[in-house]
Amino acid sequence: MKLTRRNFLAWAGLGAVGAVACEGFGIRRGELNIQSPVRLPEDLVRGNDNWYASLCRTCPSCEGIVVRVMEGRAKKIQGNPLYPINQGKTHARCEAGLQALYHPDRIPSPMRRSGPRGSGQFLPVSWQPTGMDSLRTALQARGSSSVMITEPLRGHLGLLADRFASAIGGERLGFETLDNNTYRAAIKNVFQQDSLPDFDLENSRFILSFGADFLSTWVSPTRFSRGYGEFRQGADRDRGMFYQIDSRFSMTAANSDKWLPVRPGWEGHVALSLAQVIVSEGLQAPGVDVDALVGDEAGIQSLNRFRPEVVAPSAGLTSEMTGGDPVDFLRNLARSFARTRPSVAIGGGSAGAQSNGLFSLEAIYALNYLVGSVGVKGGVKFNPDSPWDGVPASSKVGNLEDWTRITEQIRSGQTKMLMLHGADPIHGLPESLRLRDAITQSEDLFVVSFSPFLDDTSAMADLILPDRVYLEDWGDDISEPGPGYQIIGMQQPVVNPLPDLDPLSFPDVLLTMAQELGRESQLPWANYKSMLREGSDALFALNRGSIEAASADEFWNQLLRRGGWWDEGSKGPAIVQAPSGLLGNIASKASDPDFGGIGFGSDSYYLVPFAHNSLLDGFNGHLPWLQSAPDPLSTVTWQTWVELNDNTADRLGVKEGDIVRIESSKDSIRAVVYPTPAAPPDVIGVPLGQGRRHGSDYATDRPGTESSNVMDILETTLVKDTGSLAWAGTRVRVSKTGESVSISKLEGNARAVEIGLTPAEEIIKTISPENS
């Protein structure tokens, strides 16, 4: 195109129009802002929250919790500040309870087995008619030869389950992998108490603990941890002294002033050597009748067999451990324990899990009589009976003899129906018991599981009727151990199940079945809530305790609002008379620990299994928060590790992350090596909790990791006189596999260094008799 004057003017005009249009019709600057808010939108909360009091069910101690609920969804779990057991504190386990509620692997509706038993193949069915009809038919045909296996149950659910089992002519047994039967028996024999005692750590000045990992997993760790905090740092008091005598360096041992790594199974002998020193040097508390406690001449002679000179070498104590002569150490320890009153001796865990576990625990608890710490401030405190007559206040569980019998009954066809709730005995019993095989091969057995999650035993079920999880259901608890006075905890449904889930409350299913089978006379309640309400009315009628109410309705509301009822005026017995000649009798029946299996060859080690800090025995294995919660000492997550002494690891030629085979006479497992200077050279520690074959992906073996179940290799040695499994009574060999994985733990290494005389040792020396 020829550039003429006319064309130039035309293009110039078009350009001007275009420029005007662009600017004129465009959006003006400043009219379209995009704003950075000051606060993160994720942090802005809309709506109102409600906090409901209830109970945690992620461990047997059943702590009081409050749950934050927003718009029908539970968001946060914290400790109930009113509840006397934990007083607002919680363990990490409690907080992970939310994950059970929203877990992707929850069983959404009833299921029926569609493949071979144990294949894990199920098809969904409806509650009505299929699920309930199948259950009713099975109960009618097989109820009289049924066994119901549950978690340890206390309170009204325990009453209901027992009555139901009785009504249909069956049997109920509580299951706990690391049962407390030996501990209970020791408490009964030493203190004549049926319920577990409380320990007044808060007011104690000296704690002597044998094997009890009471700050992590043993009995009621949150309560004990709170008391321990006061014991160490409480206002207006001196810092308490704490010795841990334990074959493994546990989290509790790590908190102690002195950890004494005694040879496994010799804790009772050490306790009696301390008793011998106290008696022979007359260090007992004022008013303690030593003659009555030790008994006649035979008792004195029995006790004298436990002089420190005799016990120290047998118990494997060396001068490296004690920072001097072990005999002097034991003597000084006995003197300090006796003089730093109030002092308290605690025993449990692996100390009671040997063939001589009952003897050991009796010897340990008998020490409390010598130092005058029975029923007093800063010592052992006893709990009263339940305020409810006939309602079980103690969660008694079966022992290994019971499970051997049940397994044989299943194998022989005598047991025709198995009901499971909150228990996974296949995972939690030694593999050599062959419970898995017995259930798989028993053709005439009908297995019903009420578990909301699949596990090793539920995978064997013919019918799964999923229960509600505890945040969706009613419940109660008679705390065990209590705080020294009567206490009832209440659990209420804080949310409804999500719309895509269709669980039914286990106790309501039992009550429905009882009605349909014509057993209303034994189980007269319309539903579980009405049963609990009846319990509430009974408490109201007592007219005492923490709730003042004008009517039963008001009392019920207050009971739910506070998360329980307690009466600080209804205490346990303050005075407990020691059985005559107690120490002498215990000394006379002392025995060495029995380690069956592979023997004491130079290539074998003591195996000390221990409850995982968050997974416990595997009960919480399906909760990813708890899988990923680092172990307090090793920081390992998601795996089964084996704690090996550095020198032992060097001798075996393994390093961190190597996979080793741990072999007993029964079987072998694989575990990832975690070398630590804190493991005794002849002891290996392996946590429980992993190695499930069925269930949630979070709980079962995962690619690229090693997660084995240490229960698979345990010898079936029994604790004498209790029939419980001596789960710390196994010796094993360790061998390289040549394989290695990355161990999932926090970065960095905390290595032990020589720091010379510890402050604790300094104090012991200072307060020994010659200096005191």
Added chain:
Amino acid sequence: MMPSGKMLPLMVAGGIVTVILGFVVVVLLISWFSNPPFGLGNAPAQPVAFPHSVHVADNNIQCEFCHRNVTKGAAATVPAVEQCLFCHQEIDGATTSAQTEIEKVRTAFETDQPINWERVHRLPDHVRFIHEAHIRYFTDETIPVKYGINGEEITQSPDVAQTCTICHGDVGTKTVVQPKAGQSLKMGTCLDCHRNNSVSTDCTICHK
């Protein structure tokens, strides 16, 4: 001269039609020019001179760290001031000018004042654009071949940051953000890209 009686209704009707058409034309023009045509968009002045180059190219911060919603929903979103303080509570800036700009952010947080940025990329109100769907498509490794905004063939699935550059250009290396040079983000661009990738061009896919 007054119009005759016969002309008056015609003139009134013509006036009304002219006004309506004029309104329609103005609306269309505003709509057209509100998104700069032919890739002629420039960089507006911003209240804080935020250099993407320092954050992305130099310090490897992912796009979605600040634009938190970009892989989750429709809008990419700009970060909250609180998020800037995640780092700039400690990081003061290497130059005096950087320190001045960072101080503006800190002041905004302390005085509880939001920062009003000038929008660089925008689409008309009647258009619905979902960032998440587009990032999901381009990062999908199961789709062997995809085509970019100008028809370029993409055989290796890009990551999120690379996907952003398809429409926005290499923002991560720029100290000042402006539309991708020579790139119009108009309806034709959208349609071409949808056709190249065999994605529906139904009106309701994009128009509200």
